[in-house]
Amino acid sequence: MSADLNQKYGLNPAHSEVVSACEFVNPGNALDMGCSNGRNALYLGQRGFAVTAVDINQAALGQLQSIVSQEGIATITPRVYDISSASLDADYDFISCTVTLMFVESSRVDAVLADMQQHTQVGGYNLIVCAMDSADYPCPMNFPFTFEPGQLSAAYKGWELVKYNEDVGTMHNGARLQFATMLARKPA
Numbered sequence: 485m486s487a488d489l490n491q492k493y494g495l496n497p498a499h500s501e502v503v504s505a506c507e508f509v510n511p512g513n514a515l516d517m518g519c520s521n522g523r524n525a526l527y528l529g530q531r532g533f534a535v536t537a538v539d540i541n542q543a544a545l546g547q548l549q550s551i552v553s554q555e556g557i558a559t560i561t562p563r564v565y566d567i568s569s570a571s572l573d574a575d576y577d578f579i580s581c582t583v584t585l586m587f588v589e590s591s592r593v594d595a596v597l598a599d600m601q602q603h604t605q606v607g608g609y610n611l612i613v614c615a616m617d618s619a620d621y622p623c624p625m626n627f628p629f630t631f632e633p634g635q636l637s638a639a640y641k642g643w644e645l646v647k648y649n650e651d652v653g654t655m656h657n658g659a660r661l662q663f664a665t666m667l668a669r670k671p672a
């Protein structure tokens with residue numbers, strides 16, 4: 485696979501937290517949840533991961549499939565999947581879910597997190613980046629779901645939190661809000 489596929493196909497660079505996670509996570513089987521047109525999946529593929537890339541948006545998946553086909557990439561599998569179904573059917577060394585959970589119906593998020601945890605190999609990792617809603621920084625966007633302070637770390641009780649913060653960030657429209665950012669390792 486040639487380098488810089490994101491650039492070649494006009495995609496944004498991979499999410500910075502996916503890039504950072506690769507300092508800790510060795511290549512293995514990865515699941516990119518809410519992959520859109522594949523900026524993170526392509527990055528992970530180029531890092532040596534075998535990637536299942538899922539999204540509910542068929543048009544976005546079609547773009548990724550087209551890149552995968554043009555490049556003859558055998559290690560990235562784009563697939564339609566509704567995250568809210570919480571019905572993963574394989575286990576992974578790395579599950580990445582960046583800026584996606586906030587689009588999932590809030591009543592399904594506990595089930596989605598439990599399913600991700602259950603389908604992570606022992607010693608494997610989950611990466612989550614998701615918008616928050618807090619007293620100090622009420623979420624200015626009308627997302628179906630946002631984390632409360634401490635909610636994500638509580639959901640990963642017993643896991644090793646390799647990285648965890650609830651820092652304030654700025655969206656492309658200038659809105660300021662907190663994001664829960666977590667890289668967690670599943671214990672033995």
Ligand SMILES: C[S@@+](CC[C@H](N)C(=O)[O-])C[C@H]1O[C@@H](n2cnc3c(N)ncnc32)[C@H](O)[C@@H]1O
Nearest residue numbers: 499518520539540541566567568582583584587
């Ligand atoms: C803001 S994009 C993030 C894309 C990518 N994770 C990234 O870091 O660039 C959110 C993605 O989540 C997808 N999505 C939203 N709800 C979903 C669901 N229920 N199941 C699967 N994908 C979903 C959207 O189609 C969109 O591609």
